Amino acid sequence: MQPAATPREIRESIRRGQWVKPTSGLAPAFAQANLVILDRSLAFEFLLFCVRNPKPCPVLEVLEPGGFEPRITAPGADIRTDVPLYRVWKRGELHAETPEIRAHWDGDMVSFLLGCSFSFESALLASGIPIRNIEEGRNVSMYITNRPCIPAGRFSAPLVVSMRPIPDDLVVRAVQVTSRYAMVHGAPVHIGDGSALGIEDLDSPDFGDPVTIHKGETPVFWACGVTSSLAALSGRPELCITHSPGHMFITDSPNESWAVI
Amino acid sequence: MQPAATPREIRESIRRGQWVKPTSGLAPAFAQANLVILDRSLAFEFLLFCVRNPKPCPVLEVLEPGGFEPRITAPGADIRTDVPLYRVWKRGELHAETPEIRAHWDGDMVSFLLGCSFSFESALLASGIPIRNIEEGRNVSMYITNRPCIPAGRFSAPLVVSMRPIPDDLVVRAVQVTSRYAMVHGAPVHIGDGSALGIEDLDSPDFGDPVTIHKGETPVFWACGVTSSLAALSGRPELCITHSPGHMFITDSPNESWAVI
Numbered sequence: 001m002q003p004a005a006t007p008r009e010i011r012e013s014i015r016r017g018q019w020v021k022p023t024s025g026l027a028p029a030f031a032q033a034n035l036v037i038l039d040r041s042l043a044f045e046f047l048l049f050c051v052r053n054p055k056p057c058p059v060l061e062v063l064e065p066g067g068f069e070p071r072i073t074a075p076g077a078d079i080r081t082d083v084p085l086y087r088v089w090k091r092g093e094l095h096a097e098t099p100e101i102r103a104h105w106d107g108d109m110v111s112f113l114l115g116c117s118f119s120f121e122s123a124l125l126a127s128g129i130p131i132r133n134i135e136e137g138r139n140v141s142m143y144i145t146n147r148p149c150i151p152a153g154r155f156s157a158p159l160v161v162s163m164r165p166i167p168d169d170l171v172v173r174a175v176q177v178t179s180r181y182a183m184v185h186g187a188p189v190h191i192g193d194g195s196a197l198g199i200e201d202l203d204s205p206d207f208g209d210p211v212t213i214h215k216g217e218t219p220v221f222w223a224c225g226v227t228s229s230l231a232a233l234s235g236r237p238e239l240c241i242t243h244s245p246g247h248m249f250i251t252d253s254p255n256e257s258w259a260v261i
Numbered sequence: 262m263q264p265a266a267t268p269r270e271i272r273e274s275i276r277r278g279q280w281v282k283p284t285s286g287l288a289p290a291f292a293q294a295n296l297v298i299l300d301r302s303l304a305f306e307f308l309l310f311c312v313r314n315p316k317p318c319p320v321l322e323v324l325e326p327g328g329f330e331p332r333i334t335a336p337g338a339d340i341r342t343d344v345p346l347y348r349v350w351k352r353g354e355l356h357a358e359t360p361e362i363r364a365h366w367d368g369d370m371v372s373f374l375l376g377c378s379f380s381f382e383s384a385l386l387a388s389g390i391p392i393r394n395i396e397e398g399r400n401v402s403m404y405i406t407n408r409p410c411i412p413a414g415r416f417s418a419p420l421v422v423s424m425r426p427i428p429d430d431l432v433v434r435a436v437q438v439t440s441r442y443a444m445v446h447g448a449p450v451h452i453g454d455g456s457a458l459g460i461e462d463l464d465s466p467d468f469g470d471p472v473t474i475h476k477g478e479t480p481v482f483w484a485c486g487v488t489s490s491l492a493a494l495s496g497r498p499e500l501c502i503t504h505s506p507g508h509m510f511i512t513d514s515p516n517e518s519w520a521v522i
Contacts (some may be wrong), residue, residue: 040305043305044301044304044305044308047305047308047309047312048308048323048325051308051312051320051323052322052323052333059312061313062309062312062313064309064413064414072313072411150333152325153325179521179522180522182443182444182521182522183443186521187522260440260443260447260521260522261440261441261443261448261521261522
């Protein structure tokens with residue numbers, strides 16, 4: 001991939017099967033999205049879950065039933081082919097992992113694109129705040145917490161958080177920088193001791209990889225889009241399709257367009 | 262009404278039929294809400310309309326089908342009795358105006374509570390920015406613009422805006438103050454000449470009352486919750502219930518809880 005590739009060029013490359021890898025670092029100025037696809041009969045309840053829990057599940061776009069072009073955030077894209085890797089779930093169990101889902105598509109499917117913390121990572125870096133998982137070439141550490149989201153109909157989930165160790169003297173700045181991005185997870189949900197969230201061991205994340213926490217750094221926790229996948233599967237829907245972790249949908253919306261001030 | 266009455270006390274007074282008047286100025290520290298009630302068969306499309314148009318239609322709470330207690334923003338309240346005056350619409354036409362709607366209620370109704378600009382008016386006043394319609398004891402001036410909202414299913418509407426004349430040297434401050442309230446309409450959508458929005462005569466608002474614009478003041482326009490009523494009625498639903506203009510639902514949520522930073 002050319003470093004200066006546009007979101008459209010990257011999506012076309014993904015569509016041709018030339019990029020079946022995580023999307024971290026691609027088109028860093030543009031919002032990447034978590035994907036959840038459900039039958040229209042579940043769409044109201046799931047959208048309600050997202051609206052009730054905007055910090056972990058910020059809605060970037062919801063497509064009409066059967067629609068596969070995200071006309072608002074990525075005109076011309078195809079939600080069935082433009083994610084590098086999908087997971088297909090049946091009754092809450094993993095059924096397949098596949099680079100395109102046209103074979104599974106039907107006209108009653110509703111696609112939800114939800115915000116991703118990649119959107120504020122560029123802003124943290126631009127403020128001189130190091131991001132350990134990027135430095136160490138790992139996936140961000142994610143943890144299931146003891147905080148329940150507000151349920152909606154059949155959907156419920158614990159809040160999932162991502163953790164980044166921040167140098168003590170930059171914690172305030174990290175809060176300020178990410179607060180601007182209220183529509184893509186926004187400010188942290190917790191600073192400091194993970195046990196307040198029911199996290200026993202930071203070295204054993206539930207998703208992603210552990211990262212090094214140096215002396216003089218504080219763990220800072222942000223609401224994480226993985227919450228939306230757990231919620232979707234909690235309803236044990238007949239069929240649910242999500243992106244594969246780290247393999248996000250890349251929109252044409254600049255991260256800055258999701259900053260609230 | 263006692264000046265220091267709590268939202269709960271005010272709602273109880275409304276429930277007993279002792280306050281069938283506009284709610285402007287009541288419990289000013291707490292968020293007031295626009296109300297739209299629709300059948301569950303329309304709920305997904307209408308919620309999608311709101312999510313696609315968050316500036317005019319910011320979602321404070323959506324109740325489960327048949328639910329009449331807003332458990333998140335006003336536990337113990339009853340959406341069927343706690344609004345001073347309701348409008349009942351059939352197939353998009355006004356059918357009745359009534360102080361309670363228990364007779365119209367059924368178990369398939371979904372209630373939407375949407376943000377209201379009263380939430381940022383207190384903050385404007387606290388910053389020394391005058392609000393002309395309050396000074397003149399009138400309803401705020403509202404206009405239908407030439408800007409279409411993004412439609413969703415059968416629901417569409419032009420953007421409706423409210424206008425407040427702001428002293429020229431306080432316009433920047435007004436933008437800053439209201440930007441904080443991104444979840445309750447937020448920053449203005451336009452500053453200055455109304456003709457850019459298709460508004461021909463500021464003295465002839467489509468809703469509310471005209472107000473005086475003094476020399477040295479600039480008209481400033483904010484997205485308005487009336488948009489949600491127009492959108493709901495655009496679908497010509499068999500039955501739709503809304504609040505009567507100015508007669509809002511008063512929640513227990515402090516306005517500050519909706520400020521994004």
